[in-house]
Amino acid sequence: MSASGQEVLVSIRDLSVSYSSEADNEAALKGISLDIRDGERLAIIGESGSGKSTFALAIAGLLPGAAKMTGSIEWPGFSTKLGQKPLGGRDIGFVFQDPSASLDPVMPIGRQIAEVAKTHLFMSWPQAYGHAEKLLKRVRLDPASIIPAYPHQLSGGQKQRAAIAAAIAAGPNLLIADEATSALDTIVQAEVVSLIEQLVNEDGMALLFVTHDIALAARLAERIAVFQRGEMVELGETANIIHSPRHACTRTFRDAHIGLDTAPLLGRPAGGPRHG
Amino acid sequence: MSGVSRFLGKPEAIAGSIILCALLAMALSAGLLFPSDPQAIAGPALLPPFQHMSLPLGTDRLGRNVLAELFHGARASLAVGLAAAAASLAIGAFVGTLAGFAGGLMDEILMRVTDAFQTVPGFLLALAFVSIAGPSLTAVVTAIALSAWTGPARIARAQVLSIRERDYIASARVIGMHPLEIAFREILPNALPPVLALSSIIVAGAILTEAALSFLGLGDPNRVTWGGMIAEGRTVLRSAPFLSIIPGVALVFTVLGVYLAGEGVAEATAIRRGLS
Amino acid sequence: MTRASTLLRRRLVGSIFVLAIVIVGTFLLLEAAPGDAVDAYAASTGGDAGLIELLRHRWGLDQSALTRLASYIWTLAHLDLGQSIAFSRPIRDVIFERLPNTLLLMGSATALSFGLGSALGIVAGARPGSFRDRFLSIGSLALYAVPGFWLGLVLIVVFAVDLRWLPIGGVETIASTDTGFARAADIARHLLLPVTALGFIYLALYLRMMRAGMAEVWRMDFILAARARGITRRRIVFAHVARNALLPLITMLGLQSAQMLGGSVVIESVFSVPGLGRLAQEAVTARDTPLLMGIILTSAVLVIIINLAVDIAYAFLDPRVGASEGSP
Numbered sequence: 001m002s003a004s005g006q007e008v009l010v011s012i013r014d015l016s017v018s019y020s021s022e023a024d025n026e027a028a029l030k031g032i033s034l035d036i037r038d039g040e041r042l043a044i045i046g047e048s049g050s051g052k053s054t055f056a057l058a059i060a061g062l063l064p065g066a067a068k069m070t071g072s073i074e075w076p077g078f079s080t081k082l083g084q085k086p087l088g089g090r091d092i093g094f095v096f097q098d099p100s101a102s103l104d105p106v107m108p109i110g111r112q113i114a115e116v117a118k119t120h121l122f123m124s125w126p127q128a129y130g131h132a133e134k135l136l137k138r139v140r141l142d143p144a145s146i147i148p149a150y151p152h153q154l155s156g157g158q159k160q161r162a163a164i165a166a167a168i169a170a171g172p173n174l175l176i177a178d179e180a181t182s183a184l185d186t187i188v189q190a191e192v193v194s195l196i197e198q199l200v201n202e203d204g205m206a207l208l209f210v211t212h213d214i215a216l217a218a219r220l221a222e223r224i225a226v227f228q229r230g231e232m233v234e235l236g237e238t239a240n241i242i243h244s245p246r247h248a249c250t251r252t253f254r255d256a257h258i259g260l261d262t263a264p265l266l267g268r269p270a271g272g273p274r275h276g
Numbered sequence: 277m278s279g280v281s282r283f284l285g286k287p288e289a290i291a292g293s294i295i296l297c298a299l300l301a302m303a304l305s306a307g308l309l310f311p312s313d314p315q316a317i318a319g320p321a322l323l324p325p326f327q328h329m330s331l332p333l334g335t336d337r338l339g340r341n342v343l344a345e346l347f348h349g350a351r352a353s354l355a356v357g358l359a360a361a362a363a364s365l366a367i368g369a370f371v372g373t374l375a376g377f378a379g380g381l382m383d384e385i386l387m388r389v390t391d392a393f394q395t396v397p398g399f400l401l402a403l404a405f406v407s408i409a410g411p412s413l414t415a416v417v418t419a420i421a422l423s424a425w426t427g428p429a430r431i432a433r434a435q436v437l438s439i440r441e442r443d444y445i446a447s448a449r450v451i452g453m454h455p456l457e458i459a460f461r462e463i464l465p466n467a468l469p470p471v472l473a474l475s476s477i478i479v480a481g482a483i484l485t486e487a488a489l490s491f492l493g494l495g496d497p498n499r500v501t502w503g504g505m506i507a508e509g510r511t512v513l514r515s516a517p518f519l520s521i522i523p524g525v526a527l528v529f530t531v532l533g534v535y536l537a538g539e540g541v542a543e544a545t546a547i548r549r550g551l552s
Numbered sequence: 553m554t555r556a557s558t559l560l561r562r563r564l565v566g567s568i569f570v571l572a573i574v575i576v577g578t579f580l581l582l583e584a585a586p587g588d589a590v591d592a593y594a595a596s597t598g599g600d601a602g603l604i605e606l607l608r609h610r611w612g613l614d615q616s617a618l619t620r621l622a623s624y625i626w627t628l629a630h631l632d633l634g635q636s637i638a639f640s641r642p643i644r645d646v647i648f649e650r651l652p653n654t655l656l657l658m659g660s661a662t663a664l665s666f667g668l669g670s671a672l673g674i675v676a677g678a679r680p681g682s683f684r685d686r687f688l689s690i691g692s693l694a695l696y697a698v699p700g701f702w703l704g705l706v707l708i709v710v711f712a713v714d715l716r717w718l719p720i721g722g723v724e725t726i727a728s729t730d731t732g733f734a735r736a737a738d739i740a741r742h743l744l745l746p747v748t749a750l751g752f753i754y755l756a757l758y759l760r761m762m763r764a765g766m767a768e769v770w771r772m773d774f775i776l777a778a779r780a781r782g783i784t785r786r787r788i789v790f791a792h793v794a795r796n797a798l799l800p801l802i803t804m805l806g807l808q809s810a811q812m813l814g815g816s817v818v819i820e821s822v823f824s825v826p827g828l829g830r831l832a833q834e835a836v837t838a839r840d841t842p843l844l845m846g847i848i849l850t851s852a853v854l855v856i857i858i859n860l861a862v863d864i865a866y867a868f869l870d871p872r873v874g875a876s877e878g879s880p
Contacts, residue, residue, distance in 0.1 A: 062780055089782025096780075101773035104792050106799070106871055115791070116781045150871040166781055288690065391566070392573035394807070395852045395859075399814025400832055404844050407836040408585045423814075484699050488818045491701050492833055506702055510822075517709045524702035531697035539693075 008076050009174060009206050010036040010059060015071035017054050017063065029054050030230045031071070036174065038077070041200065041207040043217035043238075045253065046227030055227070056178045056210045060092050061085075077173075086173075090120040093167030093205070095196075097179035099159035103151040103166075110136075110147030113166045120170035135165040139195060157188035161195065168199060175200060176208045181216070193220065214254055218242055226250045289540025295533025302350040310344035314500045322516050336505070336519050337512055346526055349502040352495075353483050353530060356417055360482035361475055363421035368428025369464060369471055375429070376436030376467075377459040387433070390426050398423030402485060406494045413496045416489055420482045428471045428478070435467035473545075476538020480531045487527055502527050559867050560860065567856045574852045578845040579624050583617065585841040633846035638838035643846040647828065651850070653723050654827035656739075657746055657820070658812055662805065664751035666758055670794075670801055673762020677797065678789045680767050689763060696756035700815050704749035704822040711745060718745055721824035746823040750815055754808060758801055765797030772796075799870050806862035810855045 017029040029051045036042055036059075046052040057063050059073060075086050086092055096102040104112055113135055114128035123131060133143040139161040151159055160180065167175060177196060181189040197220060200207045209220050217224050217238070224241040226234040226249065234247040245251045306314075319328065323335040325342070333342035375386035393401070402419035409415040439445065440463065448458045489495055490503030502523040509519025594604050608614055615623075627634065633643035676688040712720040719725070724739045769775060770793060778788050817829035824830065828847055835843040867873045 060780055062776060087782050088780050092780075094777070094780035096773060096777055098773065102777035104774045104778070104796070106796055107792070108871075115783060115787065119781075119783055119787070152872050163777070170782070388566070388569045389573055391570045392577065392852075395570050395810060395855045396574055396577070396848055397810045397814035397817075397851050397855070399811075399817055400844075400848050400851055403817065403832060403836055404581055404841075404848060407839070407844065408581060408841065480697065487699050488701055491699075491818060492821060492836070494836065503699075506705065510705060513705065513709060514713050517713070520702070520705050521709070524699065524706070527699055527702065528694070528697050531699075532694055535693050535697060 007038045008035045009038045011072075011074045011076060012036075012059070013072045013074070015055075015058060015069070015073065017051075017058055017067050017069050020066050020068070028230050029058070032232050034225060034232065034235065036206055036208060038173070039204050039206050040223065041209065041221045043209045043211060043221035043224045044227055045211055045214055045217050045224060047212060047253075049229070050227040051230040052210050052227045053178055054230075056094075056176050056208060059174075059208065060088055060094050060176055062088065062094070087120070089116055089167075089172070090170045091172050091174065093164075093170075093172040093175040095160070095164055095167050095175070095177045095180040098183050099156055099163050100151065100183075102163050103159060105151055108148050108150060109154070109162045110143075113162065113169055116166050116169035131169065132165070135169055136162070138168075138199065139165045141165070155188075156184050157192060160184060160188075160192055164192075164195065164199070168203065168205070171203065172205060174206045174208060176210070178210045179212070180209075182212070196220070214242075226253065286540050286543065288536045289544070292533045292536025292538070292540055295529055296537055299350055299354060299530055299533065302347050303354045306344075306347035306351050310341070310347055312344075314344040314348040315340060322512065322519075324516070325518055325522070333522060334518065336508055337516075342505075342519065342522060345500045345505055346502075346523060348500040349505060349523060349526070350530075352413075352490075352499050352501040353486065353527070356413065356420070356486040356501075357479045357483035357534075359417045360420035360424065360486070361479040363417060364424040364478055364482070365428050365471060365475060367421060367425040368430075369432045369468065371425065372429040372432025372434075372471070373436050373459055373464045373467060376433040377440060377455070377463060383433075386429075390429050393422070394426045399485060399488065402489060403492070403494065406489060411494050411496055413499065416486055416495060419489070420485045423485065424478055424481055428474055431474065432464075432467050432471050435470055436463050439463050439466050473542055476534050476541070480534045480538075483527070483531055483534070559873065560864060563860055563863055567860065571852065571856065574849065575625060575628060576621070578848055579621050582624075582841060582845055583620075628849070633849065634842045636835075636840055636843045636846075638834060638840040638843060643843050646831065646843065647846055647850050650826055650828050650831045653825055654813070654816055654820070654829060657743060657750065657816055657825060657827060658809070660743060660747040661751035661754070661812060661816075662809075664747060665754035666801070666805060668751075669755040669758025670762045670798065672755075673759045673766065673797075674789065674794045676759065677763040677766025677770075677793070680763075680770060685763070688759065692756040692759045695752060696760070698753065700749050700753045701818040701822050703752060704746065704819055707745045707749055708822070718742075721822075723825050723827075743825075746819050746825055749822070750812065750819045753815065754812060757808070758804070761801055761804060762794075762797055765800055766793050769793045769796045799866070802862060802866050802869060806859040809858040810851070813851050813855065 012032055012034045015029055015032040019028060032055060044052045044055060054063070054067075058069060063069060078086050078091075088094065103109065110129060110132050113132040114125065117123050117131040117135075118125060118128040121128075121131070129147065132147060136143040136146050141158060141161050146154070146158070146162065151162075154162065160183075164180075175196070180196070181192050184192060193216060196207070196209075199205070207220070209217065211217050214224075221238050223236065224234075224238050225232050226241065226245075226247065228249045234241060234245065234250050241250060242254065245254060317339040319331050319335050319339050319341070321335060321337055321339040323331055323339075325334040326332065327334065331341055331343070333346065336342060336345070371386055371390070375383045375390075402416075402423045405419040405422060406415050409418070436459075445458060445462060448462050453462070486495070486501065487503035487506070490501040491507045493504075493507065495501045495504050505523040506520045506527075509516065509521075509523070513520060591604075594607075631644060633647070635641070636643045636646050639646050672688055672692075676685045679685060708720055711718045719742050721742075723742050724735065725742075728735070728738060730738055775788060775792060778792050783792075813829070816827065817832050819825070820827045820829035821833045828850065832844060832847045835841075835847065
């Protein structure tokens with residue numbers, strides 16, 4: 001599994017995004033070029049306003065209408081094999097930061113997961129609910145109590161697991177987690193991170209992990225890209241980024257974010273299979 | 277002011293302002309253009325519109341000049357609409373501020389009274405009040421204010437509740453300002469803007485209520501009103517429908533003008549607030 | 553069930569307070585009105601000065617205001633609204649005779665305005681800023697500016713006078729022997745214009761609320777999340793955006809019932825529908841204040857009942873209601 005595919009899943013060339021209003025423009029992107037390989041785990045780190053979330057949204061095709069995008073995002077596997085663009089939900093799973101806001105407050109959890117399966121896997125509602133049950137077990141939630149529950153009846157961690165189940169419902173090739181654990185408290189955060197790690201390994205999905213937490217990135221990713229003010233200032237193997245950062249920004253970022261408690265993590269080899 | 281230019285940049289807002297200016301011109305020039313009593317006989321009865329130069333909109337059942345009545349009716353509509361709206365905003369702001377600032381039992385009682393006023397159909401209450409007090413301009417204005425103050429009261433209370441805990445109110449308490457002085461000199465002015473945002477809806481509602489009261493014969497009998505004209509025309513609806521239709525069109529334009537201008541102001545100020 | 557019943561109990565207590573205030577209010581208006589119940593009785597039955605004095609004493613009208621208020625409440629507690637001057641009959645009987653027509657008119661107008669209004673609101677709100685959206689929102693604003701009674705007159709001129717398709721007024725053909733379905737069809741023909749006149753005004757309100765509500769829901773994160781999951785646009789519009797935006801409209805349904813009862817006064821007068829609203833106008837014309845107060849009290853009770861029903865419906869439609877009272 002650590003043998004990341006040689007094939008390129010997404011090829012981003014000279015990607016720039018700008019917003020019309022001044023206030024949002026700090027989250028813009030300037031000339032990003034980057035490949036995400038099949039099955040690899042790539043972390044994007046940066047401060048808030050570095051454009052890392054905009055990057056994630058751009059790849060998923062979720063930029064707001066006011067955003068202007070130039071450059072290209074190509075999916076080599078798609079254009080050759082299927083002659084079509086990847087579809088959100090089916091080919092790209094997206095997990096958002098705030099699990100309370102990313103689930104419809106008045107629709108039962110089971111239905112929100114089942115509707116993804118119904119949409120992309122062409123299942124009937126009963127089949128889709130059966131699929132949702134399996135997915136909930138995979139994210140270690142009890143299907144019997146979670147399927148009929150509404151978001152407000154769940155804890156933050158439970159909601160994020162349910163949102164992950166919905167994101168992987170149709171078996172995407174790429175899972176994007178945009179600050180997916182930063183709204184959770186530390187213990188729950190660790191659980192959700194290892195859940196994501198396990199799911200990615202089991203399904204062979206590529207993972208784009210967007211975070212401001214360099215320790216988390218170091219634990220999860222094979223490669224790390226560092227964003228600053230809309231530009232990618234550094235990209236490399238996790239170990240290289242952590243131990244011998246070339247860019248001053250990465251250095252200050254590392255020193256600012258790594259406390260004594262997370263230091264031991266950095267000593268571990270990145271990218272190897274660790275679970276099990 | 278970017279607000280003014282934004283207001284003028286919207287076609288709806290311009291249309292609304294033009295209508296309101298025309299209306300104001302009608303109301304102000306009524307006495308100059310038609311100095312004689314609009315209720316006096318001016319020509320043959322039931323003259324259709326566009327037949328006679330001096331009576332361009334024809335005459336009613338009693339031979340009164342419809343155009344003169346229309347101009348004088350604009351006066352009544354505008355006067356009653358503005359006076360009733362001002363009265364209901366004032367009552368609403370007063371009750372809401374008192375309830376929100378006093379809190380406790382006082383708040384509870386005032387809000388139940390507000391509930392009671394919202395439970396009784398406003399138009400029925402206005403009807404009852406005018407029928408008991410006798411049809412006069414003051415009675416009509418009071419009746420409409422009685423049926424329309426609850427909305428402003430609720431909004432004023434909600435505003436006051438949020439302002440009450442702010443620092444400058446606490447410091448006013450510390451320097452020993454009288455509670456009533458704090459409530460009405462420090463809090464009320466800051467609670468007013470959202471209450472005033474309701475004014476277009478209230479003015480429009482007041483104009484429509486006045487028309488309905490006059491239509492039922494409860495307007496001031498010594499004044500020409502559009503509602504009264506419609507009621508007059510109703511008796512000859514089969515032979516001369518224009519007598520009901522003309523003042524009705526004037527009413528529709530007036531209310532529409534108020535709404536459009538109100539929406540324009542709301543949008544212009546909302547955008548300005550959003551930017552700052 | 554417990555969730556809804558706790559809510560209902562709390563609302564019921566509040567409603568009792570509100571009703572008490574309304575009763576005191578109508579009592580004050582009755583006091584302010586020239587003449588009292590004895591004048592009313594004398595006017596309807598005739599009687600000399602001695603009898604009037606005697607009645608005034610017997611009915612306690614020479615007592616203090618507080619005593620009179622107590623006896624007013626006491627009679628109301630027996631569901632006795634007093635005697636109508638204009639009809640020389642118990643007010644309760646007159647009102648109950650007219651109530652069904654008003655309920656039918658209001659119910660149909662509510663169904664029309666809510667159903668069509670929210671449907672058009674979905675059409676407008678499905679694509680905010682589109683041509684359809686702008687057209688519908690300006691059109692609804694124009695509609696909202698139309699006085700209901702005038703719309704009624706215009707409908708009469710067009711459909712009853714010129715085209716002669718529909719009857720000019722009333723609730724059914726007088727002295728008709730129709731029964732069952734034929735009678736229902738006859739009533740429907742009579743009510744079509746008044747229901748349209750009453751319903752169209754509020755249609756604009758629901759349309760605008762639905763549209764504004766949807767615009768707000770579109771900006772929510774969970775809609776972005778649904779888009780990220782690749783849910784079809786049609787399903788996002790109906791199952792997520794419209795579903796969420798519909799909830800405040802249901803609350804509005806209760807608040808709007810009082811307005812609509814007021815609106816039916818004029819509409820019933822225009823179309824000569826023998827309902828509660830027309831009765832109110834008749835009471836005003838006949839200076840029958842006790843009858844008018846009876847109508848106000850009945851309307852208040854009706855509005856309270858409708859609001860309770862709406863609250864119960866809301867509790868079932870919004871899973872978040874009462875969540876703080878101990879769900880899993």
